[in-house]
Amino acid sequence: MTAQPLAVTAHLAGPIALPGGPLALDSLLAAQVAIRDGIPPALTPEAIVPIEIPIEREPGARFHLASFSVSEVERYEGRHLNRRFPVEEAQALGRGRVRNYRVSAGAGKSYRIPMETQHLESDMVRWWCIGEIQPIRELLAMVGHLGKKRSTGLGRVERWVVEPCETWEGFPVLLDGRPLRPLPPDWPGLGLDVMTEVRTLTYPYWDGRGRQLVAVPG
């Protein structure tokens, strides 16, 4: 199968929480490959297993030719995360062991943390990439929710649409000279006034060992 320019769209069924900013298509696909192949989550840098995804790499093979997610926020909404110590159960089941507990400090502390969710325009998240259409469709079919707090139903995907698309100069990682994903500062076509940060160039993005100065979307 050959790689081709693709537009990937997730149609959402409601709000999504993206406290970490846009979502990376390459790491989303890598996570699905790991689940499919039974690779346990790498919780330390040493445990990282190389994972390949059906997206083409750039000529230097440093990262894959896939954008980060692009979406416009129509409305923001506030929520709270609550946690309470199980007082009733402590009284009933902790007899003899739980003599006192503190709900104002320590491990039993109750909390109410505000968080923000986003209602996106047309309830849509988009990515662009150069990859193999069928394997990408199969991997994304396993993704039911996007973003944070998926466990409580946020970011639910109603359907995925992966289709061939027209390209433009810099496709799929540049749009009008602006990066659509972290790029090396010397990437051809990159504008002069782009934001730069010290970040990781490819997945897993939490691995700080390969951090470098990169141009970032924003």
Added chain:
Amino acid sequence: MERLRYEFVLEAAQPIAHHAESIGNEAILMRRRLRYRGGWAEVPVITGDTMRHGLREAAAYALLDAAGLLDEGAAALSEAALRLLFAGGMVTGSSGGAVKLTEYWQLCDLIPPLALLGGCVSNRVVPGRLVVEDATLVCDEAERYLPPWVVAYAREQLGDLGSGRACVEEVQRTRMDPTLDPGKRRLLAADAAKAVQGRLLASEEAASAENPAAKEEAKSSLMPRRFERVAQGALFSWCVEATIYTELERDTFHVMCAAFLARARVGGKRGTGHGHLRPVTARSVGIRRPAEDLDVLDPGALAPKIGQLFRAHVAERRGALKAALDEVVA
């Protein structure tokens, strides 16, 4: 690997008082903002966190019951075990760089709901494989976000769905001040009776003098307060989804759903006839199949038919489970 998705219609068998905050002395219902034809609406919901907590609590009780630890004095759980079973545990310190997967697998074997719900064990956050959505009020504004079969069912039962506003009522309750009742004042000790008498006189004087500061100082503890609640008989649409790998996990998932829905109570004021949700119908949705392929579930029949594998598994490991709960760091 398989993904199970169950969609339920739940009926408010009692009014639901699931509140987000209080403004003044009025408690406001938990709502979610959603887009509908013509604008945005705030529709009452029971949050996914609340429903997920209900599942976690039901699963914990089912586990302790299966292990025979609910008999009087048998449990004697530590604070960490309580936190793990009923609140998902807590990171209480550092465990260094090494992650002991064998310890996690062992705990999942002893506490099957842990694999689905996730939690903090041995100072590590363990992700779960359960997605619990908000239970959304079935109403006109939410119609486009509800499964089509839920809308069809609600129309069949209710005719029109009605607006979300129509399902919300405001009520007032008053906490009485026992010191205002002469009969109860006779029960007071002499010095307490004197103090109360003095306060009542001061209150009367402040009222007649129209002195707000003095009135505030001497006011009684009588407390009228108002709250919103979702009216009895309202319908909610609720979905829960699990990724499972083994038959034990499938059975555990069914046990927690059945145990929760058998006596689902949500929100506040449970002590005064609020919060009971009753499942009225459900569908099982094949994730990889077209949405039309819906299997009809009987939520009432879930409980007696399932759980044999789960109960046998837990009972067999009763001793190891007790030992693990005694030592767990969570």
